[in-house]
Amino acid sequence: MTASPLLPLFLTIFVDVLGFTLVIPLLPYYAMHFGASPLEVGLLNASYAALQLFSGPLLGALSDRFGRKRVLLSTQVGTLFGFLVLGGAQSLWMLFAGRLIAGATAGNLTIAQAYISDVTPSEHRTRTFGIIGIAFGMGFLFGPPLAGVMAHRFSYAAPPLIAAGLSALSATLTFFLLTDLPAKSTGSGRSLSFGRFLALPAARSRLLQFFCYILSFSTLIGGVPLFLAQRFGYNVEQTGYIFAFSGFIGAMIQGGLLGRLVKRVGEERLALMGMLSMLVNAALGWVSTLPFLLVVIAIGGFGTSVVRPSLTTLITRSVPPEEQGAALGVSQSLASLGQMMGTVAAGALIGRGWLPAFGLLSASFAILGMALNLSAPALPSPSEPSPSR
Secondary structure, three states: OOOOOHHHHHHHHHHHHHHHHHHOOOHHHHHHHOOOOHHHHHHHHHHHHHHHHHHHHHHHHHHHHHOHHHHHHHHHHHHHHHHHHHHOOOOHHHHHHHHHHHHHOOOHHHHHHHHHHHHOOHHHHHHHHHHHHHHHHHHHHHHHHHHHHHHHHOOOOHHHHHHHHHHHHHHHHHHHHOOOOOOOOOOOOHHHOHHHHHOOHHHHHHHHHHHHHHHHHHHHHHHHHHHHHHHOOOOHHHHHHHHHHHHHHHHHHHHHHHHHHHHHHHHHHHHHHHHHHHHHHHHHHHOOOHHHHHHHHHHHHHHHHHHHHHHHHHHHHOOOHHHHHHHHHHHHHHHHHHHHHHHHHHHHHHHOOOHHHHHHHHHHHHHHHHHHHHOOOOOOOOOOOOOOO
16 A cells, blocks of 8 residues: 555544544543433433444445545544534533534544555555544554533633644645545445344354444443542543553554454454453452553553454455445444443443443453454455455
């Protein structure tokens, strides 16, 4: 792949993720400011995912039919309006409205992944997907501490308004810097079928592994702000620094180690190694000191950093090239379902004071992902064509 489309795509993803990470650690504190319970905090996080569950495959299929760039621009505009509603919220229902608007147009990551898949040879795809991981890592490095400082020193409305400005910048970068690509399909409508992708053994195994990964990750991320508030008494600013540490770990791994690890062990084994590392989340219920917490985050951060790009590549290799956008849309919808389940479960458990159960639940989902990995059917080598229908 040439470097020309990669730089604007990285900039677009980074700006978008930075906007996202300005808001995610803030939401529990913002919601509690309006009197929300821990369960309602989980439902607030799940509301975004509920809309994304349906919008993900639709937007992925539309990008197959009409081209990646124009659909990506539409999703970025939707994200912008969602952040503006959050920034102007005067009550809890307005927070829900802002997240629902953003969820209905949440196709940015799906379409970015499909674009990368379009322009990257299969054998180099995981390393290239790592740019999304680097963008996430850098976003978590800079976004949460900035959100914490702005919310703590100004108001809870400040981070969403900054995120809205970043979303506008992201759309501008996409419009001027990203080259459009020809449509990948003729739009027969088949791309929207969940069942059809899940009926393919190779695709089903990787999609379900991805679902288990998201369940584990979302349970963790959805509960960490509440966990830190209960166990350590952290405020929004201190929580932002913990997220920043996690982002630093992710950026270092995906920026320096990911390509070498893929070359040495391959995507399947790397995904297995990553989910094995995520078992450390089981220790969270017994964390009582900051050094212990940082060790758990560092080990788990390795897992989350390598699993997602590995499984994303495996998903694209398990379907025909003309339907990679739709398959990634299905993966995004499964991710949305996992986010709904994980965040609500985390809020319910922590709300009852069951902190050990919170960590154990996250680890149990990683165990399911490992079992699916070990039983997965083989895929063609990267130099061979993807499976046909």
